[in-house]
Amino acid sequence: MTSRRALFSVVASSILLAACATAPNLDPQPPIVFVHGNGDSASIWQSTVWRFESNGWPRERLHAIDLPYPLARDEDGKAQPGRTSTAEHMAYLKAEVEKVLQATGARQVVLIGNSRGGNAVRNYIYNGGGASRVSHAILGGTPNHGVWAIKGFREANEFSGTGPFLTGLNAPKNTAGDEVTGPVKWLTLRSDNNDKFAQPDGLWIGAKGTPTNVTFEGPALKGATNKVLPRVDHRETSFSPAAFDATYRFITGRAPQSTTIQPETPVVLNGKIIGLGLRPTDAASGNYANNLPLPGAQLAVYATDPATGARMGNAVHSKTVGADGLWGPFTARAGVPYEFVITAPGYATTHIYRSPFPRSSQLIHLRADRPAEADKSAKSSTTLTRPRGYFDATRDKMSFDGKALPGVPPTGAGVSSSKINLSQDSVRPIAAEFNGEKVTGRTWPMAEGHLVVLELTY
Structure with a gap:
């Protein structure tokens, strides 16, 4: 009886091992x-x-x-x-x-x-x-x-x-x-x-x-x-x-507990500062986005007033990035919006405004920008961008500087950015709202080499 049990155990174990060897990924x-x-x-x-x-x-x-x-x-x-x-x-x-x-x-x-x-x-x-x-x-x-x-x-x-x-x-x-x-x-x-x-x-x-x-x-x-x-x-x-x-x-094989993003603390942020490739003067093919780090770029991060976009004191983080392009880590405060300011040779001083971050992320990449030729006569230029989706006037509740988004067609979702060029010299708040997410920044003078980006998260 004992030998039979031992034999059964060996056979069963062999079958189990064979099944594991051929089974799909069960992780x-x-x-x-x-x-x-x-x-x-x-x-x-x-x-x-x-x-x-x-x-x-x-x-x-x-x-x-x-x-x-x-x-x-x-x-x-x-x-x-x-x-x-x-x-x-x-x-x-x-x-x-x-x-x-x-x-x-x-x-x-x-x-x-x-x-x-x-x-x-x-x-x-x-x-x-x-x-x-x-x-x-x-x-x-x-x-x-x-x-x-x-x-x-x-x-x-x-x-x-x-x-x-x-x-x-x-x-x-x-x-x-x-x-x-x-x-x-x-x-x-x-x-x-x-x-x-x-x-x-x-x-x-x-x-x-x-x-x-x-x-x-x-x-x-x-x-x-x-x-x-x-x-x-x-x-x-x-x-x-x-x-x-x-x-x-x-x-x-099962439903998620939630599709909403659960907040956490602390919120530690990092990512790369990246730029653009060829300038229009370098090749007929024009200005290319790339994901290469931009060594030597400088970053300053400011907490901002959610209503006005004004800075709430001095920079809370600053860094000159190295060969890896990483600009952090930076521990953000819960519920606080931030302005990220990039300066780099050959680029405009780029002001990127973001709504509060609910969780930590290593994927907060920041792109330095250059003004388009058609925008250089403006007093200031602000771009609203939605990286993870497009703007649909028939579906979304949205506004940019209190108005409909310039350049967004009346039907269909075909563009993910909208730009406002101002002809006035005044520095003032400029805000955007998209389906409940609000981002508020400040206009900055184009003549002094500044560009503004309001970047949506959702």
């Missing part, structure tokens, strides 16, 4: 790698990371990448200063995934990509060996069938639905014609009709009235779980509370 909180979109940075995932943290996800298992040159090339196979090819994008993501796996000891990661970031996710899984390294892939607003699909029109671009890059990714993977392959679990999130890059008309690509041959369903993939989020815009397919809810459920 209840696997490491997540977030992949930003075209022209964006890791900072765009700030509120999404906060939502995961608010639901108990360990901070050290949430990693947002910063592609040094985040803009796609005009022609994928042709070198272009300050831009990346699909192959370079995939190689960077692959290296970052390996770093995260090594740091966490995990066998697999979850990949979450927005827009162009989803192109890199798909390319890595299909062509870069990522199928064994990834358990779940979530794509928000990724133009999986192109921003346009017009034979003979810019087919060398990675966003062409008839070009070699996307037709290769979309080739049937089995007899059912699926565009995705296992064992990775796939989720796509898309808007019903409000994504500027999934439109049947070419308005947002500068070809109004021309069919794109892409439908609202363009981000969906055959064989994936495809979810529609009503009325969200292109970026909100990844960064909205609804997108977080769908993502969390897909990864864990």
